[in-house]
Amino acid sequence: MKPKIAVHKFASCDGCQLAFLNAGEDLLTLAGMVDIIHFTEAGPIDEETEVDIAFVEGSITTPADCNRIQRIRKNSRYLLTIGACATAGGLQALRNFANAKEWVASVYAAPEYIQSLATSTPIREHVKVDLELWGCPVSAKQVLRAVHDLLFGVTPKVELDKVCMECKRQRHVCVMVSKNIPCMGPVTRTGCGAICPQVGRGCYACFGPAENSNTGAMGVWLQGLGLMPEAIAKRFLFINSEAPEFRAAGTQWKSK
Numbered sequence: 004m005k006p007k008i009a010v011h012k013f014a015s016c017d018g019c020q021l022a023f024l025n026a027g028e029d030l031l032t033l034a035g036m037v038d039i040i041h042f043t044e045a046g047p048i049d050e051e052t053e054v055d056i057a058f059v060e061g062s063i064t065t066p067a068d069c070n071r072i073q074r075i076r077k078n079s080r081y082l083l084t085i086g087a088c089a090t091a092g093g094l095q096a097l098r099n100f101a102n103a104k105e106w107v108a109s110v111y112a113a114p115e116y117i118q119s120l121a122t123s124t125p126i127r128e129h130v131k132v133d134l135e136l137w138g139c140p141v142s143a144k145q146v147l148r149a150v151h152d153l154l155f156g157v158t159p160k161v162e163l164d165k166v167c168m169e170c171k172r173q174r175h176v177c178v179m180v181s182k183n184i185p186c187m188g189p190v191t192r193t194g195c196g197a198i199c200p201q202v203g204r205g206c207y208a209c210f211g212p213a214e215n216s217n218t219g220a221m222g223v224w225l226q227g228l229g230l231m232p233e234a235i236a237k238r239f240l241f242i243n244s245e246a247p248e249f250r251a252a253g254t255q256w257k258s259k
């Protein structure tokens with residue numbers, strides 16, 4: 004019998020599920036190795052069957068989400084989060100720094116019908132997560148490699164290096180040194196292939212904090228490039244604002 008996998012969605016833009024679907028031929032190979040039991044965006048719907056690997060996209064933002072993620076955990080041998088929303092709250096976690104009730108009231112004509120929590124939280128704050136795959140969106144390559152490793156009993160490799168390492172390996176000219184463009188590469192984990200510096204843009208930290216990231220020095224460097232404290236705070240409190248390192252650094256700059 005083939006191993007079973009499921010892909011679940013919570014609050015998110017679906018971009019990480021699309022990364023899966025965009026895997027092309029590799030996805031066909033994967034489909035030959037496993038039974039895809041639940042993947043609403045691709046067709047199959049069966050949320051309650053037990054599976055070997057469950058992928059979870061999105062953050063927890065409603066009371067119903069809190070119950071659903073518990074059921075998914077109970078039905079899954081391995082639970083992997085995919086993307087910034089599931090691993091660090093996503094863009095919608097910016098509500099954690101605001102008055103969510105006021106926001107809902109300003110957007111919806113009848114806010115009393117909106118069943119929304121005051122916060123957007125990562126999956127690991129609700130259930131045990133076996134592996135977190137960062138990125139906005141995740142790269143299909145890293146998702147498929149993780150599945151492959153788990154199916155063959157190998158502990159999946161987690162990227163911890165900084166984007167700067169990848170950038171140097173690919174011999175890109177540093178945009179921060181050569182053009183004074185703010186770049187979050189020194190504190191951000193790689194996995195994207197340094198695609199922003201490659202086209203002359205600064206990294207905006209979509210893969211979350213790297214191992215031992217020196218967020219203090221990063222902030223001071225950004226200040227040296229002329230960014231005001233509020234702008235520096237926004238660099239940390241963006242897509243991955245619930246990553247503890249970024250949250251601490253961003254909150255500090257926000258209060259200056």
Ligand code: SF4
Pocket residue numbers: 015016017018019020060061085086087088089093094138139140141
């Ligand atoms: S991590 Fe980014 S691409 Fe993935 S679902 Fe969230 S917003 Fe979309």
Ligand code: SF4
Pocket residue numbers: 166167168170171175176177178179180186187188189197200205206
């Ligand atoms: S461009 Fe950014 S990621 Fe590349 S070396 Fe410079 S600071 Fe690091």
